[in-house]
Amino acid sequence: MSMPGHAPLASAPSSLLEPDLLAAAPAGLTEVGRLVTDLTGEAARALRRRNGPLPPLSPDELARRMDADLPEGPLPETGRGRAAVLALARSYAAGTVDLADPRAAAHLQPPSLSVAAAADVLASVFNASVDTWDSGPSAVELERRVVRALTDLAGYGPGAGGVLTPGGSTSNLQALLIARDAALRARADIRGAGLTGLAVRPVVYCSELAHFSVARACALLGLGEEAVRAVPADAAHRMDPAALDRALAARAADEIPVAVVATAGTTDYGSIDPLPELAAIAHREGIRLHVDAAYGGGALFSDRLRPLLGGLDAADSITIDLHKTAWQPAAASALLVRDARDFAATTGLRVAYLNPDDDGAAGYDGLLGNSLATTRRADALRVAATFLALGRQGIGAMLDACHDLARHAAAAVTAHPDLELTAEPVLTTVVFRYLPARRAEADTVNGALRRRLLRQGTALVGRTDLRDGSVRLKLTLLNPQATKTDVDDLFAAVIAAGRAVETDGEPQ
Numbered sequence: 001m002s003m004p005g006h007a008p009l010a011s012a013p014s015s016l017l018e019p020d021l022l023a024a025a026p027a028g029l030t031e032v033g034r035l036v037t038d039l040t041g042e043a044a045r046a047l048r049r050r051n052g053p054l055p056p057l058s059p060d061e062l063a064r065r066m067d068a069d070l071p072e073g074p075l076p077e078t079g080r081g082r083a084a085v086l087a088l089a090r091s092y093a094a095g096t097v098d099l100a101d102p103r104a105a106a107h108l109q110p111p112s113l114s115v116a117a118a119a120d121v122l123a124s125v126f127n128a129s130v131d132t133w134d135s136g137p138s139a140v141e142l143e144r145r146v147v148r149a150l151t152d153l154a155g156y157g158p159g160a161g162g163v164l165t166p167g168g169s170t171s172n173l174q175a176l177l178i179a180r181d182a183a184l185r186a187r188a189d190i191r192g193a194g195l196t197g198l199a200v201r202p203v204v205y206c207s208e209l210a211h212f213s214v215a216r217a218c219a220l221l222g223l224g225e226e227a228v229r230a231v232p233a234d235a236a237h238r239m240d241p242a243a244l245d246r247a248l249a250a251r252a253a254d255e256i257p258v259a260v261v262a263t264a265g266t267t268d269y270g271s272i273d274p275l276p277e278l279a280a281i282a283h284r285e286g287i288r289l290h291v292d293a294a295y296g297g298g299a300l301f302s303d304r305l306r307p308l309l310g311g312l313d314a315a316d317s318i319t320i321d322l323h324k325t326a327w328q329p330a331a332a333s334a335l336l337v338r339d340a341r342d343f344a345a346t347t348g349l350r351v352a353y354l355n356p357d358d359d360g361a362a363g364y365d366g367l368l369g370n371s372l373a374t375t376r377r378a379d380a381l382r383v384a385a386t387f388l389a390l391g392r393q394g395i396g397a398m399l400d401a402c403h404d405l406a407r408h409a410a411a412a413v414t415a416h417p418d419l420e421l422t423a424e425p426v427l428t429t430v431v432f433r434y435l436p437a438r439r440a441e442a443d444t445v446n447g448a449l450r451r452r453l454l455r456q457g458t459a460l461v462g463r464t465d466l467r468d469g470s471v472r473l474k475l476t477l478l479n480p481q482a483t484k485t486d487v488d489d490l491f492a493a494v495i496a497a498g499r500a501v502e503t504d505g506e507p508q
Helices: 026-048 059-069 081-095 114-126 137-154 168-191 213-220 241-249 275-285 296-301 357-361 380-415 439-456 484-504
Strands: 161-165 201-207 228-231 255-263 288-292 317-321 333-337 419-423 429-434 460-465 471-476
Touching: 026 081, 026 114, 059 081, 114 380, 137 161, 137 296, 137 317, 137 333, 137 380, 161 168, 168 201, 168 213, 168 255, 168 288, 168 317, 168 333, 201 213, 201 241, 213 228, 228 241, 241 275, 255 275, 275 288, 296 317, 296 380, 380 419, 380 429, 380 484, 419 484, 429 439, 429 484, 439 460, 439 471, 439 484, 471 484
Parallel strands: 201 228, 201 255, 255 288, 288 317
Antiparallel strands: 161 333, 317 333, 419 429, 429 471, 460 471
């Protein structure tokens, strides 16, 4: 890719002769540095012309602008060289979300750390894979050490294991795959028969507020979404242990419990299920306990919030998303298991061209046997870079700062006559609503005011619907550099948008 001082790319064939074409070559590494400098410079200039976390465009307007920026589409017949790439950087930055803007507070989607993003470039340059040792020796060894750091943090012993995955949904899927196979093997052992033809219905128990990926995993595993047994939550939005006990006692004779899935950090409330009580029930019944701590697992880094996860070490498996509360570029999740042998029983496939037995015996084993994927990039590099740069205390301090913002936000809502708090924050999420003069129109107004803010590009606020169908707004505060004044400004924008909707209706 030609940069200043280089001849422009004329076509793909001539570009193949350039010594800096391949990223990992010495000349290519230098060229990557130049490219990253120029691309990020263009992006920064585009962002400076913005005044909010989103472009002030409707979806149709943004689509038309992108068509204008790409008149030949993203795959022209011949390459357009450096100028086209820099133009793409400008266009992308002008139209994308700016998560570093303190007014971006809608989703469990934080701004990524500079150190993690920079290390991610290096991972992309070398393009190593961790499925085999020779596909990425340093990457394989680094992931093993990152996983060990995480299992230690979770309170697991030396026999624990884990794997980095593309996201919490994949981590939950793999955890339930392990649980399903373990439950069916146990059933087969009891009956003295193979798995085929067992007249059983596997079921999974989770809170009614559990993430939808639990039901999706059951569907993908062939159990069907109807295998999910939703357990009622209490007034604090946590799974009710007594209700779980009743559900287990009432199960049909042909139902075989696969797992109890507890949630540590629900998407809407950040609530954490009572882990010790649920662990006691699951272990009494001989059922695996999986904890979906995709959101709340970050509390392990914080001295203040870590006590919320008491009992986590009693889980058989844990999901933790480092792209949520460790500020990694998406996606970076981890599945941790108390017993590393769980992987061998499910994904521990050995194939001659990737991980033959004799290579493994000689120490040349990659991580293929731990994963649902084959080719898998060196995501551990950015995680390790972050851990080394900030340490546990540094990451914990970032989460504490966001927790402080959430508590301030809750107090601000309670103090304002036009706002209503739905629940006290547990982690960094605040659920509330705007109160219009005509209360019967509250759901319509709250939905419309959020879209008004999106259209203006001035603020990014989340939304959720309660179990009764009523609409609430939501702040998920994951910018550790945001201030209390920024939070106050967010609420001022919400109130102004609400009043505008009440007066003028929703703009078309």
